[in-house]
Amino acid sequence: MSSDAPSYPVRPFTDEEAPAFAAQLDFGFHENPPQEAHDLWQGLLPRERSVAAFDGDELVSTGGDFPFELTVPGGVTVPAGGVTMITVKATHRRRGILTAMMRHQMHGWHERGDAPVGILLASEPAIYGRFGYALGVQHLSLTVPRGDNGLSAVAGSDKFRMRMVDPLEGYERCQEVVEANRLGRPGMMPRVGDGWRDAALADWEFARDGAGPLRCVLAEDADGTTVGFARYRVKEGYNNPARPECKVRVKDVYGRDLASYVAMWRFLCDLDLTSEVQAEVPADDPLTFLLADFRQAVPRLQDMLYVRIVDVDRALAARRYATAVDVVFELSDPFCPWNTGRWRLRGDADGAECSRTTDPADLVLGPRELGAAYLGGFSLGALGRAGRIEELRAGALAQASRAFVSDVAPFVPFGF
Numbered sequence: 327m328s329s330d331a332p333s334y335p336v337r338p339f340t341d342e343e344a345p346a347f348a349a350q351l352d353f354g355f356h357e358n359p360p361q362e363a364h365d366l367w368q369g370l371l372p373r374e375r376s377v378a379a380f381d382g383d384e385l386v387s388t389g390g391d392f393p394f395e396l397t398v399p400g401g402v403t404v405p406a407g408g409v410t411m412i413t414v415k416a417t418h419r420r421r422g423i424l425t426a427m428m429r430h431q432m433h434g435w436h437e438r439g440d441a442p443v444g445i446l447l448a449s450e451p452a453i454y455g456r457f458g459y460a461l462g463v464q465h466l467s468l469t470v471p472r473g474d475n476g477l478s479a480v481a482g483s484d485k486f487r488m489r490m491v492d493p494l495e496g497y498e499r500c501q502e503v504v505e506a507n508r509l510g511r512p513g514m515m516p517r518v519g520d521g522w523r524d525a526a527l528a529d530w531e532f533a534r535d536g537a538g539p540l541r542c543v544l545a546e547d548a549d550g551t552t553v554g555f556a557r558y559r560v561k562e563g564y565n566n567p568a569r570p571e572c573k574v575r576v577k578d579v580y581g582r583d584l585a586s587y588v589a590m591w592r593f594l595c596d597l598d599l600t601s602e603v604q605a606e607v608p609a610d611d612p613l614t615f616l617l618a619d620f621r622q623a624v625p626r627l628q629d630m631l632y633v634r635i636v637d638v639d640r641a642l643a644a645r646r647y648a649t650a651v652d653v654v655f656e657l658s659d660p661f662c663p664w665n666t667g668r669w670r671l672r673g674d675a676d677g678a679e680c681s682r683t684t685d686p687a688d689l690v691l692g693p694r695e696l697g698a699a700y701l702g703g704f705s706l707g708a709l710g711r712a713g714r715i716e717e718l719r720a721g722a723l724a725q726a727s728r729a730f731v732s733d734v735a736p737f738v739p740f741g742f
């Protein structure tokens with residue numbers, strides 16, 4: 327694997343270097359988590375997928391990626407590398423170390439063939455575009471005032487039994503509800519194993535921003551089946567005259583269907599001694615259409631997942647297409663040069679193939695345009711109208727754009 331910074335070799339860290347890796351993370355993110363948080367996240371990171379740069383014996387950067395199964399349009403999944411823990415020591419910034427780690431990571435995915443797609447949540451959006459990442463998923467951030475807000479209009483939403491449970495005790499039942507949603511929405515990923523359960527329920531005070539402990543409420547139908555759940559914290563303030571607002575901060579909220587989903591929201595919006603509910607939901611969330619006064623919910627689009635197409639043929643063949651597509655595109659990708667060239671994509675709702683071709687190109691684009699459209703969060707047509715795609719055959723852009731569209735907006739179920 328190559329490196330842009332030969333004086334700072336890049337490789338996975340060893341057991342002996344684990345404390346230095348943890349200490350650098352604390353410096354890099356300006357945080358002071360307990361050791362158990364480091365133990366958990368280091369345990370989740372397969373060691374061979376970790377990466378660090380060294381200045382002599384000194385560890386000067388951190389990074390890695392989690393092996394995820396990412397839902398893509400069509401209700402199927404693709405292996406994805408979930409980039410995480412990226413920091414470079416303040417004394418070693420702007421010497422190409424991040425660039426070397428990015429290259430190490432993408433070349434590794436390509437050579438091993440284990441992640442045709444890279445994904446990440448960016449601390450600063452401006453960092454990753456130069457490496458071919460593009461914003462692919464936006465979330466809708468809502469702050470809903472307490473009250474019924476018109477949500478009672480959905481039939482059946484008041485028929486469930488609501489039950490408070492310990493988050494750990496209720497975890498498996500919550501997971502069943504998430505699983506029922508997973509393949510229906512691009513961007514979803516399963517949490518597999520006890521480590522990811524512990525990450526989901528982690529309740530360290532340093533990461534709560536002054537809010538109380540994690541709470542869990544389940545909705546059960548007449549048979550006792552869990553049909554919805556919400557995990558949330560309340561940021562105290564009702565008894566503090568200086569801060570009269572008391573916010574419900576939602577971590578997860580899911581239902582198996584509309585009635586159970588709305589039941590969760592009715593519960594959250596009606597907690598005594600609270601003033602508002604803050605949550606991130608998919609950009610096409612039903613609440614958009616169910617709130618009597620959407621403006622009062624202070625809707626805000628938020629950049630969320632950045633997507634990198636690492637192996638264009640495998641990535642594009644892995645998803646399904648809303649309408650039949652047959653286009654040739656010319657791709658220029660200096661950072662992942664194996665992608666550069668002309669590719670023919672043929673696909674529809676049942677499957678797809680993407681292979682090299684010598685046929686003339688219909689569209690000229692880069693990896694970022696494909697990454698932005700990959701999960702259906704942005705249309706190729708919109709990217710074309712922004713001057714990001716060149717159309718060489720009339721009608722090709724509209725055809726490709728219709729095919730890449732997802733009827734369901736993508737959503738990222740958890741941070742990593």
Ligand SMILES: CC(=O)SCCNC(=O)CCNC(=O)[C@H](O)C(C)(C)COP(=O)(O)OP(=O)(O)OC[C@H]1O[C@@H](n2cnc3c(N)ncnc32)[C@H](O)[C@@H]1OP(=O)(O)O
Nearest residue numbers: 409410411412413414419420421422423424425446449452
């Ligand atoms: C998925 C995640 O983990 S997100 C978390 C990202 N980490 C952080 O934000 C922690 C704090 N920041 C840092 O540790 C570092 O500043 C990093 C990781 C962002 C950058 O590391 P560096 O080793 O300095 O980056 P590197 O030297 O490879 O820079 C490559 C290019 O990116 C640019 N760049 C680096 N950081 C930024 C930034 N924050 N904003 C805009 N451009 C940036 C550099 O200027 C350079 O541009 P050039 O090639 O035109 O000169």
